[in-house]
Amino acid sequence: MKLTLKIWRQKNRNDKGAFVPYVMNDVDPEMSVLECLDVLNETLILRGEVPVAFEHDCREGICGSCGFVINGVAHGPERGTTACQLTMRHFKDGDELTLEPWRAKAFPLIKDLVVDRRALDHIIEAGGYISVSTGQAPDGNDILVGKEIADESMDAAACIGCGACVAACPNASAALFTGAKITHLGTLPQGEPERERRALSMVAQMNAEAFGNCTSIGECTAACPKEIPLEVIANMNRDYVCASFRRRDDLPTPVPPAVHRA
Amino acid sequence: MSTAQVVSNQLPPVTFWQSTNGKKVVMAVTGVMMFGFVIGHMLGNLQMYEAPEHINAYGHFLHNLGELLWIERGIMLLAIALHILSAIQLATRSNAARPIGYSRKEAINSSYASRTMYWSGPIVLAFIILHLLQFTAGYLHPHAQFVPGDVYGNVVAGFQVWWVSAWYIFAISLLGLHLSHGLYSMFQSVGLAHPRITPLLKKAAVAISILIVLGYISIPISVLLGFIK
Amino acid sequence: MTLDAKIPSGPIQEAWAKACFDMKLVNPSNKRKHSLIVVGSGLAGASAAASLGELGYNVKCFCFQDSPRRAHSIAAQGGINAAKNYPNDGESVFRLFYDTVKGGDFRAREGNVYRLAQNSGKIIDQCVAQGVPFAREYGGSLTNRSFGGAQVSRTFYARGQTGQQLLLGAYQALERQVHAGSVTMIPRTEMQDLIVVDGQARGIVARNLLTGELTVHIADAVILATGGYGNVYYLSTNAKGSNATAIWRAYKRGALFANPCFTQIHPTCIPVSGDYQSKLTLMSESLRNDGRIWVPKKKGDSRPPNEIPEDERDYYLERRYPSFGNLVPRDVASRNAKALCDEGYGVGKSGLGVYLDFSESIARLGEKTIRERYGNLFDMYQRITDENPYKVPMRIYPAIHYTMGGLWVDYQLQSTIPGLFVLGEANFSDHGANRLGASALMQGLSDGYFIIPYTVGNYLATNKFPKVEDSNPAVQEAISSVRTKLDKLLSIKGNRTVDSFHRELGKIVWDYCGMARTADGLTSAIGKIRALREEYWKNVNVPGSGDDLNASLEKAGRVADFFELAELMCIDALDRNESCGGHFREEYQTADGEAQRDDEHYSYVAAWGYAGADAAPVLNKEPLEFHYVHPSQRSYK
Structure with missing residues (x-):
C-alpha cells in the first residue's frame, strides 16, 4: 500500500527542524512501523540522503528504546503496543502518518526522532x-x-x-x-x-x-x-x-x- | 520557577510546598473546602422554594454570625488564593515543561472536563466575583434595586434579567465541569485510589457535579419560568 | 598454548569454596584505589558493576544504549532456574548440574557448571530481596514451573517478563551505586578496542555515539559482559544493537574464542513474514508446556488448521520422543521442525512453520487458565500476526536465539589476557553445545553477583598496575587503529547499504552454519563469506560522518566484525567432525537422525587464537574431563 510519512527532521539540538514528507509506494501491511522506517532509510542512503535517526533495540516491545508520536498519539493508535510492534495493517492505503519525537523539556532532542531520556x-x-x-x-x-x-x-x-x-x-x-x-x-x-x-x-x-x-x-x-x-x-x-x-x-x-x- | 530545584534538607513543609505533588495536595485540600461551601450554599439556595421569610431569615442568620462569618470568609479566601496560586504555578511549570508542542496531538483517554480545568477555573472565578458583587454587596444589580436583607427579592429580581440567568447557568455548568474532574482528581492527588474504587469515584464525581449544577440552575430557571416570583 | 582452566583439585562440591579461600583479598580501604571497567549493562554487566561498586571499587560501566535498562537481557521471557527444590520434586544442586552438563551434550566444563548450580539458589534470594516480583502461590511462597527439557519444576518466573524483572533488579542496584558515586555509568558509548599494556588488559577505547568522540579509559581490569553474537545471522531474536564487537576486538588482541560454532536455535519463534523483516520474535518456550506441536500428515496441505481432522495431524515430537514429548531440548525440537519443513510438511504462506496448538489445553484447563499463564505472549502473537491463538494454532519456526560459544575463560572467568574477564553470554563456559531453557539468566547473574566480585579481587591483589599514560604506544596504537577503521568505512561510499550486506551474510551463515551443517556447505560458506567481505570493504555505503549520531556507522563497524566472526564460526564447525547439541553435522548422526557425538576425538573446548589478518586462526584445545556426569548418548525418547 501507499503511505506518506511526514517525519520530523532535525540535525541536532541547535538546528531548527522541520517536517519532511516521504512517499512510500510499497508498504507491506505486515511490516512494523520501524521496519517501514528501515526500508525508507535504505532508499535514503542509496539516494545519498541522510537516513532518519530513530531509537530502537529489541523490537519486541520490552526494551523501551523506541517510541515517537504517530499521528498525535505516543506509540501510535494501538493500545498497549510499542512503535516496534505496531504493524502497518492498522493504516489504510493513502494514509499520511505524522512522526514526531517525544516533546518535553526534560527530554532534550538529540536528532530527528531521538531524544535524551x-x-x-x-x-x-x-x-x-x-x-x-x-x-x-x-x-x-x-x-x-x-x-x-x-x-x-x-x-x-x-x-x-x-x-x-x-x-x-x-x-x-x-x-x-x-x-x-x-x-x-x-x-x-x-x-x-x-x-x-x-x-x-x-x-x-x-x-x-x-x-x-x-x-x-x-x-x-x-x-x-x-x-x-x-x-x-x-x-x-x-x-x-x-x-x-x-x-x-x-x-x-x-x-x-x-x-x-x- | 520555584519548583525547579527541590532541596531536601530544608523544612519539610517548604519542600512539600515546592514540589508539584505538594501543590496538588494543596489544591485538593482547598478544593474540598470550596466543595463544602458549594454544597452548603446550594442547600441554602434551595430554600428559595419555600416561603420568602425562610431564606431571608437564613440570610439574616448568616450575616449576624459576627466573627464566625469573617473567619469563614477568611478561610474561604485563603483556600481560593492557595488554589489559584498553586494552579498558576503548576500551569506555568507545565508550559515550561513542553516548550515545543506537537504539530498534532490527539486526546485518547482524558475527559473534556479534565483538559479544560485551566479554562473553567478562571471563568468560575470571574463569575464568583460578579456574583458577590451582585448578591452580597449589591454593587451590580442590573435593572433592579438591591434591597439589603431581602435575599428572596434580590434573587428573583436579579434572575428575571435573562442574561443574568444565562450567565449564571453557563458559569454554574462550568463549575460542574470543573468539579466533575476535580472531585475525582483530589483523591488521586492525596493518594486515595484503588483499582476497584477509582471507576466508582469517577462516576460519583460526575453524578454529584450534575446534581450540584441542577440544584443551582433550577433557581434561575424557575424564576424565568415564573415558578418563583 | 596450554589452557589451564584452574579448577581446584578435590571434590567438585568443595571446589568453589576452596577457590574462594585460596584467593587473595584486597584490603577494604584499598578497594577504591582500584578502577574497573565493565562493558555491557545486561544481567551480567549490571550485576557485576553493582556488586563491585558495593564492595567499594571504582567502577565505570559502559553501554551503547541510552540507558543501562535497555540491555537485551530484558527480553528473556520464560524464567530462571534454581536448585531450590521448593516443589519437593527431587531437585538438587547435583541434579541441576547433571541436567546442565547433559543438556549441553557434554561439551561444558564440569567445575563451572557445578558452581553455577551451587549459586543458583542464592540468585533467587538476592533477586527476591531486591524486589523482583516473582510469581507467588496464594500462601505467599515462590512458585515454580517446569521449563524446556527439565523434569523437575525448578524455574522461577515473573509472568512472561522474567528477564525484564531480573534486569530491572540489577539495574536498580546499579543505579543505587551510581548515586553512591562508586559506579560511573557511561551510556551511548560503544567499546571499540581493548588496550593491552605489557600483557595486561588495562583499558578500552570507546566511541561516544552522539559525538563520535573516541575516548580512552584506563583501569586495572576490564570486564566484558557484552552478550552473544547471534546477530551474525542478521535475523535473530537478539536486539538490533546486540553485537560481537567488544569480544571480537578482544579476540584480535589475543583472547581466545571458544566454540564459536555452538549456537542455539530456539524452536518457538514467530515465522518470517517478508524480506523487510528486521528481527525475529521469540515466543517463550514455556508455551510448549501446554501447546502441542504438529504438522499435517499430508505434504503441502493448505487447509486451515482447524479443518484438518485429528487423525491427519502428525504430533511428531510426541510420536518420536514419547517420554519428553513436546518438552524435548531446544536443539532437538528445532531440528525436527526444520527437517519436516524441508520435507514439505511446513505450514503458513512460506511453508516455514509448524503449528503450536493450544486447543486441547484450552478444552482441558479452560481459556482463563491459559490466559493467566500465557496471556501476554498470546497478545504479542496476535499483535504481530493478526491471528488469535486462542482460536487458531500458532505458527512457529526456529530462530537463532543464543550463542554458547564466546571468549574462553578459566574458572576465574578470566580470559587468556590477564585482567580481561568475560561474563555471561559473552563467555563460553557453562552451556556446552546447547543451553537449557531458563539457564542464561542464571549464568549471567551467577557470574555478575557471585563470581566476579571474588575473582577480580584475587587478580587485583596479586598483580601490579603501573600507571598507563595516554601517550603509551599501546594506547596510541589502539586509538589509531580504531580511527583508521572508522575512516575507511566512511570513505568507501559504495553502492550497497550495510543492512543489505548484513542480510546476505546472515543468509549464508543460516544456510550453511545454522541448524544443520555439512563439510561441503561450510567450505563453500567460508568462500562466500570471504568474497562478500571483500565486496563489503569496497562497496559499502555508510552515509554521513563520524561526528554525530550515525546509526549506519555503528552498524557498519559491527557488521565488519560479524564477517570475520562468521568465518571463524564456519572454520570451527568444519573442524568439529561430530554432532553435538546445537552443532549438527549431517554427516554425523545416528540411524534415527539424532546427533552423534565423538567423545574420543572431540571431547574438548576448541579455543581459537587470532594469528593475523590473513593467517588461519590457531586451534588450542582444552580437554574436557567428566568425573561426575558420564557422557552418554542423550536420549529424550
Missing part, C-alpha cells in the same frame, strides 16, 4: 531500588508475599521506561513513571523499610527534572504500552504525603537534572 534514569538513581547489597539476602521463601500483592507489584513493575507517559501528558509529567517504580517496590514487604525515604527522594528528583505536574487526566496510562494503571500515581502521592512531614537529615540530594547537564 536520562532524566528517567536520574529518578531511579534517586531511590528507585531496595538497598540490599549482594550477599545480604535471606532465603527467598523467608519473605512471604501474597499472590495478589505480587501481582499488583508486577503490574507496576512492567514499566519499560520508554517515556510515552511523559510524551502523552499535556503537562509532560513523569508521574506515571515515578509512581510505577514507587508502587512496584512499595507494595512489596521487601520495599517497606525504605518506602517513605524512597518516595521523598524520587519525587524530589522528579521535581528537579523539568517535568510538569500531574493533573490526573489519564492520557499517560492510555499511551503506556504496558498499560500501567493511573493508581500508581495515587500511591506515589500517598507515600509522599505520609513521608513529607517527618524531619529527615539523611535524604539523598537530587542530582543535577538532565537538561542542565546537556
Whole structure:
C-alpha cells in the first residue's frame, strides 16, 4: 500500500527542524512501523540522503528504546503496543502518518526522532531500588508475599521506561513513571523499610527534572504500552504525603537534572 | 520557577510546598473546602422554594454570625488564593515543561472536563466575583434595586434579567465541569485510589457535579419560568 | 598454548569454596584505589558493576544504549532456574548440574557448571530481596514451573517478563551505586578496542555515539559482559544493537574464542513474514508446556488448521520422543521442525512453520487458565500476526536465539589476557553445545553477583598496575587503529547499504552454519563469506560522518566484525567432525537422525587464537574431563 510519512527532521539540538514528507509506494501491511522506517532509510542512503535517526533495540516491545508520536498519539493508535510492534495493517492505503519525537523539556532532542531520556534514569538513581547489597539476602521463601500483592507489584513493575507517559501528558509529567517504580517496590514487604525515604527522594528528583505536574487526566496510562494503571500515581502521592512531614537529615540530594547537564 | 530545584534538607513543609505533588495536595485540600461551601450554599439556595421569610431569615442568620462569618470568609479566601496560586504555578511549570508542542496531538483517554480545568477555573472565578458583587454587596444589580436583607427579592429580581440567568447557568455548568474532574482528581492527588474504587469515584464525581449544577440552575430557571416570583 | 582452566583439585562440591579461600583479598580501604571497567549493562554487566561498586571499587560501566535498562537481557521471557527444590520434586544442586552438563551434550566444563548450580539458589534470594516480583502461590511462597527439557519444576518466573524483572533488579542496584558515586555509568558509548599494556588488559577505547568522540579509559581490569553474537545471522531474536564487537576486538588482541560454532536455535519463534523483516520474535518456550506441536500428515496441505481432522495431524515430537514429548531440548525440537519443513510438511504462506496448538489445553484447563499463564505472549502473537491463538494454532519456526560459544575463560572467568574477564553470554563456559531453557539468566547473574566480585579481587591483589599514560604506544596504537577503521568505512561510499550486506551474510551463515551443517556447505560458506567481505570493504555505503549520531556507522563497524566472526564460526564447525547439541553435522548422526557425538576425538573446548589478518586462526584445545556426569548418548525418547 501507499503511505506518506511526514517525519520530523532535525540535525541536532541547535538546528531548527522541520517536517519532511516521504512517499512510500510499497508498504507491506505486515511490516512494523520501524521496519517501514528501515526500508525508507535504505532508499535514503542509496539516494545519498541522510537516513532518519530513530531509537530502537529489541523490537519486541520490552526494551523501551523506541517510541515517537504517530499521528498525535505516543506509540501510535494501538493500545498497549510499542512503535516496534505496531504493524502497518492498522493504516489504510493513502494514509499520511505524522512522526514526531517525544516533546518535553526534560527530554532534550538529540536528532530527528531521538531524544535524551536520562532524566528517567536520574529518578531511579534517586531511590528507585531496595538497598540490599549482594550477599545480604535471606532465603527467598523467608519473605512471604501474597499472590495478589505480587501481582499488583508486577503490574507496576512492567514499566519499560520508554517515556510515552511523559510524551502523552499535556503537562509532560513523569508521574506515571515515578509512581510505577514507587508502587512496584512499595507494595512489596521487601520495599517497606525504605518506602517513605524512597518516595521523598524520587519525587524530589522528579521535581528537579523539568517535568510538569500531574493533573490526573489519564492520557499517560492510555499511551503506556504496558498499560500501567493511573493508581500508581495515587500511591506515589500517598507515600509522599505520609513521608513529607517527618524531619529527615539523611535524604539523598537530587542530582543535577538532565537538561542542565546537556 | 520555584519548583525547579527541590532541596531536601530544608523544612519539610517548604519542600512539600515546592514540589508539584505538594501543590496538588494543596489544591485538593482547598478544593474540598470550596466543595463544602458549594454544597452548603446550594442547600441554602434551595430554600428559595419555600416561603420568602425562610431564606431571608437564613440570610439574616448568616450575616449576624459576627466573627464566625469573617473567619469563614477568611478561610474561604485563603483556600481560593492557595488554589489559584498553586494552579498558576503548576500551569506555568507545565508550559515550561513542553516548550515545543506537537504539530498534532490527539486526546485518547482524558475527559473534556479534565483538559479544560485551566479554562473553567478562571471563568468560575470571574463569575464568583460578579456574583458577590451582585448578591452580597449589591454593587451590580442590573435593572433592579438591591434591597439589603431581602435575599428572596434580590434573587428573583436579579434572575428575571435573562442574561443574568444565562450567565449564571453557563458559569454554574462550568463549575460542574470543573468539579466533575476535580472531585475525582483530589483523591488521586492525596493518594486515595484503588483499582476497584477509582471507576466508582469517577462516576460519583460526575453524578454529584450534575446534581450540584441542577440544584443551582433550577433557581434561575424557575424564576424565568415564573415558578418563583 | 596450554589452557589451564584452574579448577581446584578435590571434590567438585568443595571446589568453589576452596577457590574462594585460596584467593587473595584486597584490603577494604584499598578497594577504591582500584578502577574497573565493565562493558555491557545486561544481567551480567549490571550485576557485576553493582556488586563491585558495593564492595567499594571504582567502577565505570559502559553501554551503547541510552540507558543501562535497555540491555537485551530484558527480553528473556520464560524464567530462571534454581536448585531450590521448593516443589519437593527431587531437585538438587547435583541434579541441576547433571541436567546442565547433559543438556549441553557434554561439551561444558564440569567445575563451572557445578558452581553455577551451587549459586543458583542464592540468585533467587538476592533477586527476591531486591524486589523482583516473582510469581507467588496464594500462601505467599515462590512458585515454580517446569521449563524446556527439565523434569523437575525448578524455574522461577515473573509472568512472561522474567528477564525484564531480573534486569530491572540489577539495574536498580546499579543505579543505587551510581548515586553512591562508586559506579560511573557511561551510556551511548560503544567499546571499540581493548588496550593491552605489557600483557595486561588495562583499558578500552570507546566511541561516544552522539559525538563520535573516541575516548580512552584506563583501569586495572576490564570486564566484558557484552552478550552473544547471534546477530551474525542478521535475523535473530537478539536486539538490533546486540553485537560481537567488544569480544571480537578482544579476540584480535589475543583472547581466545571458544566454540564459536555452538549456537542455539530456539524452536518457538514467530515465522518470517517478508524480506523487510528486521528481527525475529521469540515466543517463550514455556508455551510448549501446554501447546502441542504438529504438522499435517499430508505434504503441502493448505487447509486451515482447524479443518484438518485429528487423525491427519502428525504430533511428531510426541510420536518420536514419547517420554519428553513436546518438552524435548531446544536443539532437538528445532531440528525436527526444520527437517519436516524441508520435507514439505511446513505450514503458513512460506511453508516455514509448524503449528503450536493450544486447543486441547484450552478444552482441558479452560481459556482463563491459559490466559493467566500465557496471556501476554498470546497478545504479542496476535499483535504481530493478526491471528488469535486462542482460536487458531500458532505458527512457529526456529530462530537463532543464543550463542554458547564466546571468549574462553578459566574458572576465574578470566580470559587468556590477564585482567580481561568475560561474563555471561559473552563467555563460553557453562552451556556446552546447547543451553537449557531458563539457564542464561542464571549464568549471567551467577557470574555478575557471585563470581566476579571474588575473582577480580584475587587478580587485583596479586598483580601490579603501573600507571598507563595516554601517550603509551599501546594506547596510541589502539586509538589509531580504531580511527583508521572508522575512516575507511566512511570513505568507501559504495553502492550497497550495510543492512543489505548484513542480510546476505546472515543468509549464508543460516544456510550453511545454522541448524544443520555439512563439510561441503561450510567450505563453500567460508568462500562466500570471504568474497562478500571483500565486496563489503569496497562497496559499502555508510552515509554521513563520524561526528554525530550515525546509526549506519555503528552498524557498519559491527557488521565488519560479524564477517570475520562468521568465518571463524564456519572454520570451527568444519573442524568439529561430530554432532553435538546445537552443532549438527549431517554427516554425523545416528540411524534415527539424532546427533552423534565423538567423545574420543572431540571431547574438548576448541579455543581459537587470532594469528593475523590473513593467517588461519590457531586451534588450542582444552580437554574436557567428566568425573561426575558420564557422557552418554542423550536420549529424550
